Amino acid sequence: MTEAALTAAGVDSYLSKEAKQQPQWPDAAALRRTTDRLTQVPPLVFAGEADRLREQLAAASRGEAFVLQGGDCAEIFAEATADRIRNKIKTILQMAVILTYGASTPVVKIGRMAGQYAKPRSADTETIGGVTLPVYRGDIVNSSAFTPESRIPNPERLLDAYHVSASTLNLIRAFTQGGFADLRRVHQWNKGFSANPAYAKYEQFAKEIDRAVRFMAAAGGDFDALKTVELFSSHEALLLDYERALTRIDSRSGLPYDCSAHFLWIGERTRQLDGAHVEFLSKVHNPLAVKLGPTATSGDAIALAERLNPDNIAGRLTFVARMGAGKVRDALPSIVEGVRDAGLAVTWLTDPMHGNTYTSESGYKTRNFDTILDEVTGFFEVHEALGTVPGGLHVELTGDDVTEVIGGTEKIDDEGLARRYETKVDPRLNHQQSLEMAFLVADLLKKHRPEREEIF
Numbered sequence: 503m504t505e506a507a508l509t510a511a512g513v514d515s516y517l518s519k520e521a522k523q524q525p526q527w528p529d530a531a532a533l534r535r536t537t538d539r540l541t542q543v544p545p546l547v548f549a550g551e552a553d554r555l556r557e558q559l560a561a562a563s564r565g566e567a568f569v570l571q572g573g574d575c576a577e578i579f580a581e582a583t584a585d586r587i588r589n590k591i592k593t594i595l596q597m598a599v600i601l602t603y604g605a606s607t608p609v610v611k612i613g614r615m616a617g618q619y620a621k622p623r624s625a626d627t628e629t630i631g632g633v634t635l636p637v638y639r640g641d642i643v644n645s646s647a648f649t650p651e652s653r654i655p656n657p658e659r660l661l662d663a664y665h666v667s668a669s670t671l672n673l674i675r676a677f678t679q680g681g682f683a684d685l686r687r688v689h690q691w692n693k694g695f696s697a698n699p700a701y702a703k704y705e706q707f708a709k710e711i712d713r714a715v716r717f718m719a720a721a722g723g724d725f726d727a728l729k730t731v732e733l734f735s736s737h738e739a740l741l742l743d744y745e746r747a748l749t750r751i752d753s754r755s756g757l758p759y760d761c762s763a764h765f766l767w768i769g770e771r772t773r774q775l776d777g778a779h780v781e782f783l784s785k786v787h788n789p790l791a792v793k794l795g796p797t798a799t800s801g802d803a804i805a806l807a808e809r810l811n812p813d814n815i816a817g818r819l820t821f822v823a824r825m826g827a828g829k830v831r832d833a834l835p836s837i838v839e840g841v842r843d844a845g846l847a848v849t850w851l852t853d854p855m856h857g858n859t860y861t862s863e864s865g866y867k868t869r870n871f872d873t874i875l876d877e878v879t880g881f882f883e884v885h886e887a888l889g890t891v892p893g894g895l896h897v898e899l900t901g902d903d904v905t906e907v908i909g910g911t912e913k914i915d916d917e918g919l920a921r922r923y924e925t926k927v928d929p930r931l932n933h934q935q936s937l938e939m940a941f942l943v944a945d946l947l948k949k950h951r952p953e954r955e956e957i958f
C-alpha cells in the first residue's frame with residue numbers, strides 16, 4: 503500500500519540514473535531481503551520534525567538563527583555507547599550555549615549522528631604492504647579491519663545501521679528531553695575538565711547564565727522552555743538502497759519523506775545534476791543540503807537549487823561550502839553572488855574541515871586548527887562583502903579527548919597526534935578544540951551581526 507504510493511510519487515526514478523560511490527554487493531538477493539525488511543520497519547524520524555527543522559533553517563537563512571551541525575566523520579557501530587554518545591551530545595550543546603550566549607543568537611542544533619555510516623571514498627581499493635582489498639566504505643557497508651572477509655560488502659549491515667541509529671536516537675531524545683539538557687545544568691556539563699582557558703571561559707559563561715536565570719526566576723519567569731532542547735539528526739544520503747528503503751509517505755500531507763534522518767546532504771562527490779543522488783533527494787520533502795567544493799560554479803549552484811528546490815522554499819535547501827582556507831576568498835564569492843542575484847532562498851553553511859585535510863610528516867591524516875578557523879573567517883568575510891547571511895557551521899567533532907587535529911590552545915603537534923588518534927576516516931576536533939572553535943565563531947558572528955548587541 504505505502505510502497506505503491508511511494509512508487510506513484512516517483513521515488514524510484516533515481517534507478518535509471520548513474521549512482522556513484524555505491525558498493526559492489528556480492529549477493530543481490532541478500533541485499534533485496536534486507537531492503538524489503540527495511541521498508542517494513544518504523545520510521546526513525548517523523549515528517550513533522552523535519553518540517554520544524556526546515557522552518558528553523560529558513561530562520562537561519564534570514565540571519566535570525568545560526569546553525570551548528572557537528573559530529574563524527576564516520577560513526578562506528580561499536581562506538582555507539584552511552585558514554586561516547588553523551589559526550590558528543592554534551593559537546594554540541596556546550597558549543598550551542600557558547601554561540602547562543604556569546605552572539606545572542608538562537609542556535610539550530612544538528613548532529614552528524616544516528617546514521618552517519620556511509621562514506622564516499624577516492625579509490626575503490628586500498629593497498630597495504632602489497633595486499634590490495636576493497637576500500638572501507640563505512641560501517642553500513644563493511645568493516646574497517648584490513649582482512650578480505652571484513653571488507654566484503656555485507657547487506658546485513660544495513661539492518662545493523664538502522665538498529666544502531668534507533669538506539670542512538672533514543673539516547674539523543676532521552677538526553678535532550680529528559681532533564682540532562684536543562685539550561686540550569688550548564689555548569690555540570692563542564693565538570694571534570696582541566697584548567698584550559700576554553701573551560702575557564704565556559705565556566706564564566708555558565709556563571710553569567712546562572713545569574714540571568716536566577717534573576718528571571720525571581721522576577722516570576724516560566725522556565726519550562728529551558729528544560730529541553732531540540733537536537734536534529736543528519737547524515738550524508740550516500741547509500742541509496744538504504745535511503746529509499748526508509749522513505750515513507752507522510753500521513754498528514756501524502757508526501758514522501760526520507761525517515762532515516764531529519765536532514766540529509768549530498769556530498770561533494772555525488773552532486774552531479776543528472777546523477778541518482780540529486781534525482782532521489784529531489785523527490786523527498788526533508789530539508790536538504792549539498793556540499794560545494796572549490797570546483798563548483800554559480801551555474802552549478804543555481805541548477806542544483808532549481809532541481810532540488812523548484813518552489814524556492816526557504817529552509818528546504820542549504821549549501822555547505824567546503825572550499826579550503828586558501829580558496830574560500832576566491833572561489834566562494836561568485837557562487838554566493840550568483841545565488842543571491844538569482845533570488846534563491848538558500849541557507850549558507852561553512853564546512854571548514856573537508857577542504858583542509860593533509861597528511862602530516864609522521865603520516866597522519868590531519869587538519870590544522872588555525873587553518874580551519876581561517877576558512878570560517880574567510881566565509882564570514884565573503885558574506886560580509888556581499889551583504890548575504892553566513893547561516894552556520896558544519897564541523898567534524900567528537901566529545902572525547904582524541905588527538906587528531908593539530909593546534910588549539912593544547913598545542914597538539916605532529917608528534918602528539920599519535921597519543922590518541924582514533925578516527926577511521928577524517929580527523930575530528932576534540933572536546934576542547936570544539937569549545938575553542940565555538941568561542942571564536944561566536945566572536946565572528948557577533949562582529950557580523952552587531953545589531954544583536956542592542957538587545958542587552
Ligand code: PEP
Pocket residue numbers: 575622738768769770771793824856928
Ligand atoms: C564528509 O562530510 O565527511 C565528506 C565526505 O564531505 P565532502 O562530501 O564535502 O567531501
Ligand code: CO
Pocket residue numbers: 575576856898927928
Ligand atoms: Co569527513
